[in-house]
Amino acid sequence: SQESIVEQVKSEEGKKKIAIITSGGDAPGMNAAVRAVTRAGIFYGCKVYACYEGYTGLVKGGDMLKELQWQDVRGLLSIGGTIIGTARSKEFRERWGRLQACYNMVSNGIDALVVCGGDGSLTGADLFRNEWPELIKELLGEGKITKEQYETHRNLTIVGLVGSIDNDMCGTDSTIGAYSSLERIIELVDYIDATAASHSRAFVVEVMGRHCGWLGLMSGIATGADYIFIPERPPSETNWKDDLKKVCLRHREKGRRKTTVIVAEGAIDDQLNPITSEEVKDVLVEIGLDTRITRLGHVQRGGAPCAFDRFLATVQGVDAVRAVLESTPAIPSPVISILENKIVRQPLVESVAQTKTVSDAIEAKDFDKALKLRDQEFATSYESFLSVSKYDDGSYLVPESSRLNIAIIHVGAPTSALNPATRVATLNSLAKGHRVFAIRNGFAGLIRHGAVRELNWIDVEDWHNTGGSEIGTNRSLPSDDMGTVAYYFQQYKFDGLIIIGGFEAFTALYQLDAARAQYPIFNIPMCCLPATVSNNVPGTEYSLGSDTCLNTLSGYCDAVKQSASASRRRTFVVEVQGGYSGYLASYAGLITGALAVYTPENPINLQTVQEDIELLTRTYEEDDGKNRSGKIFIHNEKASKVYTTDLIAAIIGEAGKGRFESRTAVPGHVQQGKSPSSIDRVNACRLAIKCCNFIEDANFQVKHNANLSADERHLRFFYDDGVKTSAVSGKSSVIDDNTSVVIGIQGSEVTFTPVKQLWEKETHHKWRKGKNVHWEQLNIVSDLLSGRLSIRTT
Numbered sequence: 003s004q005e006s007i008v009e010q011v012k013s014e015e016g017k018k019k020i021a022i023i024t025s026g027g028d029a030p031g032m033n034a035a036v037r038a039v040t041r042a043g044i045f046y047g048c049k050v051y052a053c054y055e056g057y058t059g060l061v062k063g064g065d066m067l068k069e070l071q072w073q074d075v076r077g078l079l080s081i082g083g084t085i086i087g088t089a090r091s092k093e094f095r096e097r098w099g100r101l102q103a104c105y106n107m108v109s110n111g112i113d114a115l116v117v118c119g120g121d122g123s124l125t126g127a128d129l130f131r132n133e134w135p136e137l138i139k140e141l142l143g144e145g146k147i148t149k150e151q152y153e154t155h156r157n158l159t160i161v162g163l164v165g166s167i168d169n170d171m172c173g174t175d176s177t178i179g180a181y182s183s184l185e186r187i188i189e190l191v192d193y194i195d196a197t198a199a200s201h202s203r204a205f206v207v208e209v210m211g212r213h214c215g216w217l218g219l220m221s222g223i224a225t226g227a228d229y230i231f232i233p234e235r236p237p238s239e240t241n242w243k244d245d246l247k248k249v250c251l252r253h254r255e256k257g258r259r260k261t262t263v264i265v266a267e268g269a270i271d272d273q274l275n276p277i278t279s280e281e282v283k284d285v286l287v288e289i290g291l292d293t294r295i296t297r298l299g300h301v302q303r304g305g306a307p308c309a310f311d312r313f314l315a316t317v318q319g320v321d322a323v324r325a326v327l328e329s330t331p332a333i334p335s336p337v338i339s340i341l342e343n344k345i346v347r348q349p350l351v352e353s354v355a356q357t358k359t360v361s362d363a364i365e366a367k368d369f370d371k372a373l374k375l376r377d378q379e380f381a382t383s384y385e386s387f388l389s390v391s392k393y394d395d396g397s398y399l400v401p402e403s404s405r406l407n408i409a410i411i412h413v414g415a416p417t418s419a420l421n422p423a424t425r426v427a428t429l430n431s432l433a434k435g436h437r438v439f440a441i442r443n444g445f446a447g448l449i450r451h452g453a454v455r456e457l458n459w460i461d462v463e464d465w466h467n468t469g470g471s472e473i474g475t476n477r478s479l480p481s482d483d484m485g486t487v488a489y490y491f492q493q494y495k496f497d498g499l500i501i502i503g504g505f506e507a508f509t510a511l512y513q514l515d516a517a518r519a520q521y522p523i524f525n526i527p528m529c530c531l532p533a534t535v536s537n538n539v540p541g542t543e544y545s546l547g548s549d550t551c552l553n554t555l556s557g558y559c560d561a562v563k564q565s566a567s568a569s570r571r572r573t574f575v576v577e578v579q580g581g582y583s584g585y586l587a588s589y590a591g592l593i594t595g596a597l598a599v600y601t602p603e604n605p606i607n608l609q610t611v612q613e614d615i616e617l618l619t620r621t622y623e624e625d626d627g628k629n630r631s632g633k634i635f636i637h638n639e640k641a642s643k644v645y646t647t648d649l650i651a652a653i654i655g656e657a658g659k660g661r662f663e664s665r666t667a668v669p670g671h672v673q674q675g676k677s678p679s680s681i682d683r684v685n686a687c688r689l690a691i692k693c694c695n696f697i698e699d700a701n702f703q704v705k706h707n708a709n710l711s712a713d714e715r716h717l718r719f720f721y722d723d724g725v726k727t728s729a730v731s732g733k734s735s736v737i738d739d740n741t742s743v744v745i746g747i748q749g750s751e752v753t754f755t756p757v758k759q760l761w762e763k764e765t766h767h768k769w770r771k772g773k774n775v776h777w778e779q780l781n782i783v784s785d786l787l788s789g790r791l792s793i794r795t796t
């Protein structure tokens with residue numbers, strides 16, 4: 003909370019001199035981490051040093067260790083790579099190098115290191131901490147440091163931030179840079195898709211990942227690839243070629259005009275022989291496909307970080323400083339991780355050790371173990387990939403009596419991941435023999451025209467990268483004519499419904515659930531999959547489409563800031579969507595480095611505006627005419643009836659008195675985004691499959707337990723407690739035995755919450771959002787890093 007932060011700032015206890023290092027391969031987001039560590043450190047009263055060129059700077063000392071000021075890290079959020087440099091330091095691997103590093107730290111008074119790098123860099127950091135007592139004793143013995151220096155620096159504090167595009171660290175869902183890299187890959191494969199489909203060609207795309215298949219797997223899911231090769235799941239030496247041929251030919255026979263095969267750099271077969279892109283190409287040529295190889299190479303590392311990496315690096319950077327302040331010699335060095343939506347600290351040694359066991363397991367040909375060690379979601383994602391790409395061969399069909407009619411409907415404003423989610427739900431269901439029906443143009447389409455269309459494999463196979471809604475969406479609700487909706491449910495004998503959309507989708511589910519007593523036909527499992535840029539559906543902290551929107555917004559704000567910076571004296575007030583939910587504004591403020599964020603949750607008054615103008619004036623003065631980065635304010639469209647975007651811009655302009663001026667910028671519907679982001683595509687896949695599992699398991703339970711005929715099943719619905727464990731896999735949990743649920747991500751878990759509970763207890767109906775303002779922390783971090791919190795607390 004803001005209060006506890008103020009307490010910590012005031013206390014003199016634990017103030018440190020912290021050095022920040024970026025090490026190993028560069029990764030987008032490292033700069034954002036440098037910015038966050040620097041500013042949070044200064045905010046908490048510490049001194050922060052940049053250690054240039056990775057561990058080399060620590061070994062060489064001198065000018066390579068330099069104190070950073072608040073202004074030094076201005077404008078860093080949007081810049082790829084690392085401005086403090088990175089390197090692979092041979093000297094630090096040697097004991098003499100680490101002894102020299104120890105000396106340089108002690109002589110500069112530095113007693114804490116925040117290391118942002120891959121598992122190698124963190125291994126080095128851990129080794130350094132373990133050796134520290136010996137090293138410092140040796141320096142004292144040699145007379146290089148004084149007794150007093152020895153006494154004050156007896157303990158070294160290390161905190162790890164995982165910066166690596168490979169996403170190869172165990173114990174965290176994501177490393178800083180991984181999703182930016184994935185974003186680059188999918189963008190490029192989308193370009194390749196267009197030419198592949200035009201010429202009916204096959205493309206073998208080689209992606210990075212010598213020891214870890216995360217990029218290969220996730221890009222396979224996000225690009226709708228036919229086949230992938232990753233080190234954790236090597237195919238059989240003897241039959242991988244035949245299998246590849248079978249899958250690709252089958253997809254061609256179904257009508258696909260292109261073939262995409264993703265090969266991770268470290269791809270191997272089950273006898274550990276490398277599988278090269280050339281070999282894969284030769285196999286595809288054998289089945290008559292005009293095949294090309296594209297090696298994406300270093301473009302995968304470069305460019306501006308995506309919205310998520312800016313967020314991740316920023317919140318983790320701030321937490322790293324807090325971890326430094328809270329550390330004691332007894333606490334093992336932590337690495338800052340993320341599990342689903344939650345930032346957590348894990349013991350660094352254990353994460354590094356577990357990461358190493360993955361390569362050991364691969365070397366020992368224990369591939370099941372390797373897959374499991376990566377993390378639960380990796381194995382689930384691999385299974386998800388197979389269920390949409392490979393299980394369409396007929397061998398995964400469920401018995402005739404267990405086949406279902408699954409309906410999918412889009413409700414509300416369009417967002418970017420509606421199509422990928424529908425594609426995955428359809429392909430996964432068809433592979434098992436279910437039938438999938440798209441209700442077209444929302445409930446209005448059903449009520450007015452009975453608009454239902456059965457979806458086939460070829461209808462949806464290329465929806466992985468399309469934005470908008472192929473089946474049509476609008477805000478109409480079933481309550482417009484519940485009787486007609488029930489009529490069509492009866493006619494098509496739906497066994498389950500997936501409603502994809504925002505607050506209206508949630509409302510629609512509640513209405514159907516409430517109408518069950520009157521229309522027993524609605525006694526089927528129904529699941530709302532939240533998809534809205536506003537992220538205002540109760541029961542989840544993430545909605546499909548919101549990440550695409552944030553990527554669009556960060557690009558938009560970067561352009562606006564550039565304009566502001568070029569004109570030297572201009573400030574922009576950017577108005578973002580979100581209705582009465584301040585999520586988008588808060589997140590956008592954090593990832594664009596806005597000076598102030600205005601949301602409906604935090605009322606604006608004259609005092610706040612005045613303080614923000616004071617901050618703006620001070621920032622211009624500190625810039626001293628250099629004005630290296632533009633300044634923006636973020637304003638949610640419904641933040642205040644009085645303090646509108648125009649009014650705030652006018653007040654800023656008036657207060658500028660010629661020193662600065664202001665403009666407004668309103669991105670409007672551009673925020674819905676175009677092609678879905680990698681995060682939205684990957685989450686569309688895993689959440690859509692979990693929805694299907696939920697519907698299947700609930701239905702099968704009905705059939706097996708209640709022994710009902712198909713027709714009876716449409717009239718009555720029994721729900722067995724046992725379903726709770728079988729309905730979902732992985733980290734998910736059904737939290738109540740209810741069959742109208744909202745799937746969501748809450749904290750570190752995927753959850754299914756009954757719509758009734760959410761509607762009655764957890765919804766702010768007037769403001770069309772959940773009561774849980776899970777984004778409030780983002781504002782605190784934003785204010786801390788913009789200097790706004792300092793203005794308020796002094």
Ligand code: ATP
Nearest residue numbers: 026027057090091094095119120121122123126166
């Ligand atoms: P990436 O995931 O991008 O490869 P990484 O951090 O794993 O990043 P490495 O080259 O393995 O990259 O390590 C970076 C640096 O960390 C090394 O150059 C070296 O300075 C230091 N380092 C790595 N392993 C050790 C070790 N066992 N002992 C001491 N220092 C090490």
